Amino acid sequence: MIPVECYFALSAILFFIGVYGFTTRRNLIAMLISVELILNAVDINFAAINRLLYPNGNEGMFMTLFVIGVAAAESAVAISIIINVYRKFKSDSVDAIKNLKR
Amino acid sequence: MFSYTLFIMLLPLLSFIVLGLAGMKMQHKVAGLIGTCSLGIVTILSYLTAFQYFGMDRVDGVYQTFVPYNFTWLPLGNLHFDLGILLDPISVMMLIVISTVSLMVHIYSFGYMHGEKGFQRYYAFLSLFTMSMLGLVLATNIFQMYMFWELVGVSSYLLIGFYYPLKPAIAASKKAFIVTRFADMFFLVGILTFGYFVDSFSFSFAGDIVMGQGTTPFIEGNIAKAVAAGGFIIPTALVLMFIGGAGKSAMFPLHIWLPDAMEGPTPVSALIHAATMVVAGVFQIARMFPLWIEYAPQAMSIVVWVGVFTAFYAAAVACAQSDIKRVLAFSTISQIAFMMVALGVSLPGHHGAVLDNHAQLGYMAGMFHLFTHAMFKACLFLGAGCIIHAVHSNEMALMGGLRKYMPITHITFLISCLAIAGIPFFSGFSSKDEIITACMEYSPVVGWIMTGIAAMTAFYMFRLYYGIFWGTENKEAHEHHTPHEAPLTMTIPLIVLCVITVGVGVYTTLGGFMEWGGSFGSYVSAAGTDYTIHFNTQIALTSTVIAILSICLATYIYKGESQPIADRLYKTFPKLHRAAYKRFYQDEIWQYVTHRIIFRCVSTPIAWFDRHVVDGTFNFLAWGANEAGESIRSWQSGDVRQYAVWFITGTVALTLILLCI
Amino acid sequence: MFIILAVFIIVSALMCVATTRIVRAATFMLFVLLGVAGIYFLLDYTFLGAAQIAVYAGGVTMVFVFAIQLVSKRALQGLEKRVKAGTMAVGALCALAGLAVVSLILLKAGFLTQEIANVEVPMKEIGTALVGSGKYQYVLPFEFISVFLLACIIGGLVVARKEEEA
Numbered sequence: 001m002i003p004v005e006c007y008f009a010l011s012a013i014l015f016f017i018g019v020y021g022f023t024t025r026r027n028l029i030a031m032l033i034s035v036e037l038i039l040n041a042v043d044i045n046f047a048a049i050n051r052l053l054y055p056n057g058n059e060g061m062f063m064t065l066f067v068i069g070v071a072a073a074e075s076a077v078a079i080s081i082i083i084n085v086y087r088k089f090k091s092d093s094v095d096a097i098k099n100l101k102r
Numbered sequence: 103m104f105s106y107t108l109f110i111m112l113l114p115l116l117s118f119i120v121l122g123l124a125g126m127k128m129q130h131k132v133a134g135l136i137g138t139c140s141l142g143i144v145t146i147l148s149y150l151t152a153f154q155y156f157g158m159d160r161v162d163g164v165y166q167t168f169v170p171y172n173f174t175w176l177p178l179g180n181l182h183f184d185l186g187i188l189l190d191p192i193s194v195m196m197l198i199v200i201s202t203v204s205l206m207v208h209i210y211s212f213g214y215m216h217g218e219k220g221f222q223r224y225y226a227f228l229s230l231f232t233m234s235m236l237g238l239v240l241a242t243n244i245f246q247m248y249m250f251w252e253l254v255g256v257s258s259y260l261l262i263g264f265y266y267p268l269k270p271a272i273a274a275s276k277k278a279f280i281v282t283r284f285a286d287m288f289f290l291v292g293i294l295t296f297g298y299f300v301d302s303f304s305f306s307f308a309g310d311i312v313m314g315q316g317t318t319p320f321i322e323g324n325i326a327k328a329v330a331a332g333g334f335i336i337p338t339a340l341v342l343m344f345i346g347g348a349g350k351s352a353m354f355p356l357h358i359w360l361p362d363a364m365e366g367p368t369p370v371s372a373l374i375h376a377a378t379m380v381v382a383g384v385f386q387i388a389r390m391f392p393l394w395i396e397y398a399p400q401a402m403s404i405v406v407w408v409g410v411f412t413a414f415y416a417a418a419v420a421c422a423q424s425d426i427k428r429v430l431a432f433s434t435i436s437q438i439a440f441m442m443v444a445l446g447v448s449l450p451g452h453h454g455a456v457l458d459n460h461a462q463l464g465y466m467a468g469m470f471h472l473f474t475h476a477m478f479k480a481c482l483f484l485g486a487g488c489i490i491h492a493v494h495s496n497e498m499a500l501m502g503g504l505r506k507y508m509p510i511t512h513i514t515f516l517i518s519c520l521a522i523a524g525i526p527f528f529s530g531f532s533s534k535d536e537i538i539t540a541c542m543e544y545s546p547v548v549g550w551i552m553t554g555i556a557a558m559t560a561f562y563m564f565r566l567y568y569g570i571f572w573g574t575e576n577k578e579a580h581e582h583h584t585p586h587e588a589p590l591t592m593t594i595p596l597i598v599l600c601v602i603t604v605g606v607g608v609y610t611t612l613g614g615f616m617e618w619g620g621s622f623g624s625y626v627s628a629a630g631t632d633y634t635i636h637f638n639t640q641i642a643l644t645s646t647v648i649a650i651l652s653i654c655l656a657t658y659i660y661k662g663e664s665q666p667i668a669d670r671l672y673k674t675f676p677k678l679h680r681a682a683y684k685r686f687y688q689d690e691i692w693q694y695v696t697h698r699i700i701f702r703c704v705s706t707p708i709a710w711f712d713r714h715v716v717d718g719t720f721n722f723l724a725w726g727a728n729e730a731g732e733s734i735r736s737w738q739s740g741d742v743r744q745y746a747v748w749f750i751t752g753t754v755a756l757t758l759i760l761l762c763i
Numbered sequence: 764m765f766i767i768l769a770v771f772i773i774v775s776a777l778m779c780v781a782t783t784r785i786v787r788a789a790t791f792m793l794f795v796l797l798g799v800a801g802i803y804f805l806l807d808y809t810f811l812g813a814a815q816i817a818v819y820a821g822g823v824t825m826v827f828v829f830a831i832q833l834v835s836k837r838a839l840q841g842l843e844k845r846v847k848a849g850t851m852a853v854g855a856l857c858a859l860a861g862l863a864v865v866s867l868i869l870l871k872a873g874f875l876t877q878e879i880a881n882v883e884v885p886m887k888e889i890g891t892a893l894v895g896s897g898k899y900q901y902v903l904p905f906e907f908i909s910v911f912l913l914a915c916i917i918g919g920l921v922v923a924r925k926e927e928e929a
Contacts, residue, residue, distance in 0.1 A: 008870075009866065014776055018776070019746075023746050029830055029834065033779060033788050033789065051806045058899075061808055064808075066904055066908055068819060069818065071823070073916075080918070082830065083922075084923060086834045095741070750857045
């Protein structure tokens with residue numbers, strides 16, 4: 001049996017890789033990809049806890065299911081926003097949407 | 103019982119408000135009528151008060167002090183500022199003086215200010231002044247007196263600067279206000295010193311002002327405590343207050359504003375700068391007199407010598423002036439100095455509960471001279487006003503030989519000149535004579551000096567008189583505009599004032615010689631008791647002879663068509679004459695002191711400090727806030743990634759904190 | 764098995780965020796998603812794993828690829844500039860700090876692993892649970908998700924439509 005801490009460690013590492021990617025990348029789509037990584041890390045966490053710590057219920061699995069669905073929808077909306085940003089600002093860099101004067 | 107005295111204060115105030123607010127909408131005549139009528143009522147009430155007050159019986163041989171109104175306006179712990187009305191012999195006497203002269207001036211101004219722009223404003227300010235002066239003399243406590251003191255200064259400022267389109271008028275009004283304000287600073291310090299040590303601001307209402315028995319002003323306070331704190335405290339406070347009074351009464355060296363104050367209309371000069379406001383300083387000393395006698399007798403000598411010097415200085419300068427109003431102004435300064443000296447020579451002399459002869463005499467003589475001086479000086483000024491009105495100029499060079507054209511003015515002016523010179527049967531004789539008598543008893547030196555000054559007074563007044571009414575006519579000026587007698591509104595006040603002068607003079611002269619009772623001393627005296635004037639025949643004779651000699655000298659020099667002696671004197675002492683003409687450079691000295699010394703050495707560093715340190719501190723704070731804001735500004739960059747970084751950092755930090763707790 | 768999958772996921776994730784080219788990032792994301800699906804299979808969540816592959820690996824990755832085509836022309840050609848060192852340092856710092864804290868928590872807390880049967884959840888059970896309205900059944904989130912998906916579709920359409928010619 002794989003101890004639950006391993007799953008935690010995996011999920012944590014994946015999460016913070018995603019955070020690093022989000023704060024570092026300039027391309028909007030790359031940032032979105034990092035967000036997906038974060039979400040997936042969370043999913044692993046839910047599933048592992050459900051299976052290994054609370055095997056009698058199914059909440060974790062359903063939660064993961066719904067998170068997958070929501071993440072998909074949200075990335076679709078985010079893509080459409082990015083397309084709009086591209087049309088307006090003619091750039092896909094996150095620097096372009098800084099309208100606050102510096 | 104004296105409840106109607108409230109109207110004495112209220113009526114001028116109301117008339118000021120009405121004329122001030124609605125005056126420009128009224129016709130000139132209406133405004134003048136309102137002012138004059140309200141003042142007429144005030145005069146009638148004042149006379150009524152006087153009759154009632156002096157007609158009452160004395161208690162223990164002393165007139166009772168009445169306080170019809172007194173209410174606490176501002177309680178501050180132990181001390182409290184009151185407002186009220188205090189009736190005692192000197193305040194009632196001042197009521198009569200003020201209201202009479204003011205009424206005369208109001209009537210006179212109808213003619214003098216006829217056709218002037220701002221006629222209504224003038225009457226409004228006159229009412230304001232009258233109210234302030236009345237409030238000053240009726241004050242129940244020293245702070246009320248100070249308040250009205252300042253109000254009087256304000257009215258003076260407004261009235262001197264009446265012709266405000268003219269630069270000299272504005273400069274003069276500012277000068278008057280600033281100089282008196284500077285002096286009032288000392289007054290205030292004196293009041294506060296008093297209040298601090300004595301714990302009271304109020305004058306005594308105990309009724310009896312028999313001195314030497316401990317009933318004094320500030321009776322509510324604790325004089326013993328002040329004395330215990332240090333023997334110099336009360337004299338210091340009193341001298342500080344005297345400095346304030348000296349400023350208002352134009353004693354040397356704070357006299358510089360009074361000659362320049364002649365820029366105002368002549369009736370104003372008559373009312374304010376001859377009869378009433380300038381005697382406020384004298385009144386103040388009279389009011390505080392018991393304290394001076396009891397606790398600060400040595401300080402009295404300051405008063406005496408300041409008065410003597412001022413009298414001499416002013417008389418010397420007056421001999422060389424060519425503007426008639428300036429001559430009269432310096433004459434006023436000199437006469438007020440006489441009054442100060444009279445009060446100052448009243449040394450303590452107790453024989454039991456009754457004051458010594460010369461203590462009583464000085465006080466009474468000073469007050470009497472105040473009364474008579476107000477009358478004849480006002481008459482002189484109003485007469486000068488008629489002359490100026492006729493000749494349209496102040497300079498003596500343009501006058502001369504006017505006696506043919508202006509008979510009434512001529513006669514009244516002559517009578518007043520005789521009064522001021524101290525000729526028997528005119529009021530000035532009695533008052534001046536008594537002053538000199540008191541001075542002689544104090545110290546013969548002072549007495550002879552004052553006699554000499556009295557001689558100078560006679561001399562320059564008659565120089566003025568001859569210069570105006572005799573001498574060569576200025577034919578060219580008269581061709582353009584023949585001088586004519588003044589209208590009735592202007593001459594009637596002259597006549598009234600002269601009648602008073604002569605009447606009082608005759609009564610007191612005869613009364614003094616024939617030892618009648620019931621003269622001035624029976625009403626107003628230091629101890630409140632009946633004080634009959636006994637003429638010291640020797641002094642009376644001496645002063646009369648000297649006065650007549652001076653008049654003859656003046657006649658000899660100035661009466662003729664040409665003035666050879668005067669011209670020779672002028673050629674012999676040109677520098678002296680010039681110095682006297684320029685008032686011995688007193689103004690220049692003050693200018694030097696203020697500009698070079700005070701402005702340069704005191705004001706400029708303080709201004710530098712204010713600009714750089716005080717303002718600098720706040721500028722620095724503002725700069726600091728600005729910089730802080732600028733540095734934080736980068737946090738709002740619009741960069742999502744930066745926000746995410748802060749977000750993560752914040753979350754991690756919070757978690758750590760929660761873990762550690 | 765787990766170690767392999769774990770290494771696979773982590774390496775792919777690192778490459779995903781470190782690479783400059785967008786398409787490579789998308790590809791690596793695909794690998795990460797497949798790895799996560801493998802983890803689900805390891806946990807005996809077959810349905811979940813299948814859903815992950817179908818939705819995420821298939822749908823979302825395709826969306827991303829098309830979006831990249833639409834938007835990042837220059838990035839496709841590899842003309843992207845390098846990330847600034849400062850930003851990298853800050854990001855790394857944040858991530859490592861967060862990692863330290865989270866690991867601290869997770870490892871300090873003592874979790875008791877329970878013994879389980881290696882049985883996968885039956886499909887029938889999932890089905891009835893998903894639309895059942897009894898206790899511990901998930902019809903409400905299910906409906907909610909449907910509405911949410913609808914809203915997202917409409918929102919996406921509205922946001923991304925072409926502006927009308929004025």
